Amino acid sequence: MAEVSGRVNVAGAVCFRPGGRPHFFYRLHVCHGRKGEPKSFAWHEYRELILAVHQQLHAPLVWCWDNLNVHLCAQMKEFADEHQEWLRVVQMPAYAPELNPTEGVWSLLKRSIANFVAADLGGLVRIVKRKLKKIQYRPDLINGCLTETGLVIEPP
Numbered sequence: 001m002a003e004v005s006g007r008v009n010v011a012g013a014v015c016f017r018p019g020g021r022p023h024f025f026y027r028l029h030v031c032h033g034r035k036g037e038p039k040s041f042a043w044h045e046y047r048e049l050i051l052a053v054h055q056q057l058h059a060p061l062v063w064c065w066d067n068l069n070v071h072l073c074a075q076m077k078e079f080a081d082e083h084q085e086w087l088r089v090v091q092m093p094a095y096a097p098e099l100n101p102t103e104g105v106w107s108l109l110k111r112s113i114a115n116f117v118a119a120d121l122g123g124l125v126r127i128v129k130r131k132l133k134k135i136q137y138r139p140d141l142i143n144g145c146l147t148e149t150g151l152v153i154e155p156p
Contacts, residue, residue, distance in 0.1 A: 005032070005033035005121075006030065006031055006032045006033045006121040006124075007030075007031045007033075007039065008028055008029075008030055008031075008121070008124055008125055008128055009028070009029040009030075009031070009039075009040050009041060010026055010027070010028055010029075010106075010109070010128065010132070011026065011027050011029070011041050011045065011046060011049055012024060012025065012026040012027075012102050012105055012106075012132075013025045013026075013049060013050075013053055013063075013102065014101045014102050014104075014105060014142055014145060014146070015053060015057060015061075016101075016146060016153045017057075017059070017153070018153050018154060018155040019155075021139050022139050022142035022143050022146070023053075023056075023057065023136075023142070024105060024132075024135055024136045024142050025049065025052065025053050025056065026049075026132050026136075027041075027045060027048070027049050027052075028125065028128065028129070029041045029045060030121065030125055032121065040070075041070060042070065043070050043073050043075045043076050043079075044075070046070065046071065046076065047075075047076070047079050050063060050079075050087065054086060054087070059086075060085075060086045060087070060088070061086060061087050061088070062088045062090060063080075063087060063088070063089050063090070064089075064090045064091075064092055064100070065089060065090070065091055065092060066092050066096075066097075066100060067091070067092070067094055067095075072091075098148075098149060098150075099149050099151065100149065101142075101145040101146045101148070101149055101151070102145070103145075104144065104145025104146075104148050104149075105132075105135055105141075105142070105145055108135055108141060108145075109128070109131055109132060109135065112131045112134075113127055113128065113131055
């Protein structure tokens with residue numbers, strides 16, 4: 001069997017509105033292991049995720065970032081500054097995955113594919129998409145990820 005190289009990165013956002021149905025949005029970044037190919041998301045791919053979430057929800061966003069370098073880059077800060085009318089960015093503490101509901105989604109995903117063996121990178125992409133889509137259609141799971149943080153969403 002030939003060795004398969006590459007990786008699948010996932011960026012995601014869980015969205016909550018008081019009294020509303022929770023939402024989960026994601027984007028994949030597939031790296032085929034080619035020389036010079038970016039191995040992870042660039043700032044503009046995160047920007048596109050934020051824009052897609054805003055467009056889909058038709059609402060202002062409070063976006064909570066962890067401390068990944070690309071989240072803190074000058075271009076991302078400039079983007080946030082340019083969209084202050086609908087985007088408020090909050091920086092999470094240095095290492096606080098327990099406060100991040102998206103970490104709960106990653107835990108659900110990892111458990112659901114723990115024993116999966118992909119024949120190739122395309123197979124891995126398909127199973128990751130399938131499992132994430134199942135999570136998207138389970139508001140109880142998404143709400144559970146928020147509950148695990150101990151955080152509460154209240155009306156302004």
